[in-house]
Amino acid sequence: MNHLVIASAPLILLSLFSAGGKTVMITQAQNQSKVRVKKDASFQLLLNANPTTGFDWRIVSYDSAIIQIKQKSFIQSETHRMGAPGKQVFKFKAIAAGATDLRLIYARPWERATAEADSFRVHIIVPK
Numbered sequence: 001m002n003h004l005v006i007a008s009a010p011l012i013l014l015s016l017f018s019a020g021g022k023t024v025m026i027t028q029a030q031n032q033s034k035v036r037v038k039k040d041a042s043f044q045l046l047l048n049a050n051p052t053t054g055f056d057w058r059i060v061s062y063d064s065a066i067i068q069i070k071q072k073s074f075i076q077s078e079t080h081r082m083g084a085p086g087k088q089v090f091k092f093k094a095i096a097a098g099a100t101d102l103r104l105i106y107a108r109p110w111e112r113a114t115a116e117a118d119s120f121r122v123h124i125i126v127p128k
Contacts, residue, residue, distance in 0.1 A: 026122055034123040037094040042070070047104070047120060049074065049088035054108045055117055057088045063100035066126055067092045097128040 024043035026035055037043045047057050051074060059069070071091040077084040092102075106118035 028120065030122055031120050032122075034125060036125045036127065037067075039094050039097055039126050039128075042091065042093050043067075043124075045090040045092070045102070045104075045120075045122070046087045047090075047106070048085060049106070050083070050085035051088075052083045054110075055106050056109060057090075057104050057106050057120070058109070059090070060103040060105055062102045062124075063098065066094065066096050066098040066100045067102065067124055068095050094124070094126040097126050099123065099125045 024035065024037050024041065026043060026045045028047055035043070049055065049057055069090065069092055071089075073089045073091075074086055075089060076086045090104075100123075102122050102124055104120045106120075
């Protein structure tokens with residue numbers, strides 16, 4: 001059974017990257033950058049995460065009139081070891097022309113008084 005899960009992990013990642021050729025991938029390397037996404041196209045944000053530490057990527061702000069969140073999920077590392085990091089995935093769709101900053105923080109939700117461990121911002125541009 002474990003072999004099936006490990007063997008299917010690359011297929012899951014491949015499906016993220018090949019959704020009909022219309023999906024734009026945004027990674028942590030694109031922090032503080034600008035990304036163009038066509039109207040009605042999907043895009044995905046992949047961020048390093050380790051929920052076993054209690055930290056979680058949370059969306060802080062974006063313009064919901066321009067982009068719409070469709071799904072949030074987590075992909076385990078291929079090792080499947082307890083406590084191993086993976087990727088947190090956010091799936092969006094560009095629904096209208098315009099521009100918006102998509103901002104996220106990596107923090108423990110119950111620790112309101114402490115600063116976040118990390119942050120991410122990308123400027124999404126949806127041309128007319």
